[in-house]
Amino acid sequence: MKKLRPYSQVIDFLRGSGLRPTRQRLALAKLLFDGDHRHVTAEILHAEALEAGVPVSLATVYNALHQFNKAGLLREIVVEVGRSYFDTNNSYHHHIFNEDSRELTDIEAGQINLTGLPEIAEGQKVSRVDVILRVKNNN
């Protein structure tokens, strides 16, 4: 999902998810996926897009993020009320959340050993397992 440099690749990347490569989606995809994994909020991404000279409305950023999420290109993470984080690392992994700085950090899945999860009820399927290590600063 990294190194999407040439625009043609970003276009194919979006097309592969059934999304029309519009100017806005192209710019947002580049910001999100062209480089290291990131944890962004809609507001942050919106600000970055404007800064990069791509006029996008906040509503469109939300639309795009949800479309990317639905397409499996990223993951929505909820750790506090009233704020969604979008994680461009869509492989299985977990998080540290600093409740003071409100910062999210990845924990590699392989590092954690998690067993003994209960059987889920008939007619249900596991959508995801999240481990969130919540930390605070010592005063």
Next chain:
Amino acid sequence: MKKLRPYSQVIDFLRGSGLRPTRQRLALAKLLFDGDHRHVTAEILHAEALEAGVPVSLATVYNALHQFNKAGLLREIVVEVGRSYFDTNNSYHHHIFNEDSRELTDIEAGQINLTGLPEIAEGQKVSRVDVILRVKNNN
């Protein structure tokens, strides 16, 4: 935390947490802690209080829930944007969250084996570890 029947016990219970036993807090504490563990939202608790004939404002319900949370009488759980759950089970345990019904269910801590959590950075302390098993209904 259960079977608080006599009001005198609820009063002591609140006093023990440094909270004045006001009519509203007494009623809310009874609804929350007198019986089985519960997962409630502020709105649900508010509705229940009104139904029980105790006129409380929603703002006061929020105040009380946060005070109870701060006092360690319950735990706030965030699993989706824009909605807080308050869990009257304040012992260490985890959750199943049904993304369709938006229902929370407890997983006993002893049932899960979780090791390999990373060291946290200098100057930080663990506030909590949450495991959330997200499930969906099959269609």
Next chain:
DNA sequence: GTGTTTGCAAAGTGTTTGCAATTTA
């Protein structure tokens, strides 16, 4: 051309706040 996507502004949701009136100790 047809269907999709955008952007704006407005509405929505759950939560928090300010402050005067009330209640508790």
Next chain:
DNA sequence: TAAATTGCAAACACTTTGCAAACAC
């Protein structure tokens, strides 16, 4: 009586929606 608590209404932060205009194919 002094300090804490309540309730209202207004403010808040973030997100979603409706719909006409713009765009992709």
